[in-house]
Amino acid sequence: MRQFTAVVNPTAGGSSGAAGLLPLARLLREAGAGLDTVYSKSLEHAQELALAAGARGHVVLAVGGDGMAGRIGGALSGTDTVLGLVPAGRGNDFARALGLPTEAPALARVLLEGTPRAVDTIEVESAVHDRVHVLGSVYAGVDAVANRHANASRLLRGAASYYAGGLRAVLAWRPAAYRITVDGVPYERSGYTVVAANSGFYGFGRNIAPGALLDDGLLDVVIIGEAPKRHFFATMNELKTGAHLDRPQVEVVRGEEIRIEADRPVPYGADGEVEAALPVTVRVRQGALKVLA
Template identity: 75%
Template sequence: MRQFTAVVNPTAGAAGAAAALLALARHLRVEGADLRTEYSRSLDHARELAREAGRDGRVVLAVGGDGIAGGIGGALSGTGATLGLVPAGRGNDFARALGLPRDPAALARVLLHGEPRPVDTIEVRSAVHDRTVVLGSVYAGVDALANRHANRSRLLKGSASYYAGGLRAVTTWRPARFRVTVDGEEYPHTGYTVVAANSGFYGSGRNIAPGARVDDGLLDVVMIRHAPRRLFFALMNELGTGAHVDRPQVRILRGAQVRIEADREVPYGADGEVDAVLPVTARVLPGALRVLY
């Protein structure tokens, strides 16, 4: 029977994470699984706890949203350890891309009886992050600004906070001149955003890169160029279905390494966390992480 270590950040969505883990724990323990719970003090501490549990041969459960999933998944990337996700955050976009169930009983069956499968991760390098590894995507421009607003929202939760953050970001945004380099080839781009996507989803269920696959060894690079604001809001609505990719304002490239630069200070984020500005380089690490899904 598998042994699990659940890593929880009590300062981020504590009530939701605790409830999700409690509901899951009953199903795991009924079948005789060993489950330990570790509460982290920070994302860096969560990474340390995950590495230690992985070295002991335990399945590491990331309990929360995309931030802790990306942080723990990145810490385990390349180690041979196995990751399980317990979606309990605001976005849960990487879990959504994997098709993980939210029902505790169904999720327990995946964690207890599923076989670990290799997925790609993303190595991120910048002046702030000498090297870090994430799971879902790296995004620069208006979406990073919107996510920053959403993270700071105290009144709104879930999709509502992302939509309100997006509205605030778009109304104040002026087009940036990006320089995007994909596998050594340079693509000038003026507009709203550049996303290097391993997973198709970001921003609480927005299907930014419908063709992205977590196990194909490539990043889908989505660029949305300058357009009237009313058209950009239409594009935002189409992100739910992925229909935006048919717009002439949207360009999609694919590659293993992406460098994003801009002509001014432009924020970028990764897996729901925004704390840096361009330039940034994202490189795919094929099959670097074992995940239960």
């Protein structure tokens, strides 16, 4: 029977991250599994707790949102420790990409009986972040600004915080001149954002990269080029269905190593938490993480 350590973000989703763990914990213990629960003081502390649990041979449960999943999964990247996700944040986009259930009984079955699956991770390297590893995507442009506004929102939660943050970011955005180098091939583009996606989902369920696979050893690089702002809003509305890929200002290329630069210090983000400014280099690490799904 598996032994688990749940690393909890106490403030996930703007409330107690532990609340979502309680019914799941009861089901795991009733099935005979061992479960320790520890609370993180920060994302860095969560990484330390996860590595310590992994050293004891435990399956590590990341209880929180995409930031928690990304940081813990990144810390465990390249190790033999198995990761399980307990979605308790606002976006939960990596859990969505894995197809994880949200109901406690179904999620408990995955954690108790699921076979560990090897998925890719993303290595992020910049002047600020020396080889941080994340799971979902790295995005450089207006979406990074929008995510910053959403994280700072005290009045709005969930999708509302992302929509409001996006509106505020787009209205103030001016196109950036990007230089994107994909496996040595340069692309010069002007526009709104560049997203290097391992998972197709970001920003609370927006399917920015419908063709992205978690285990193909490639990152899908989605470039949203310059267009009138009304067209950009229409593009954002189409992310649920993937129809945005039909727009002429949207381009997708794939590669293993991507360098993103711009004519100004454009902000970038990763998994909702890692924040800095361009330039940044990202690399896929194929099959580097074992996750229950």
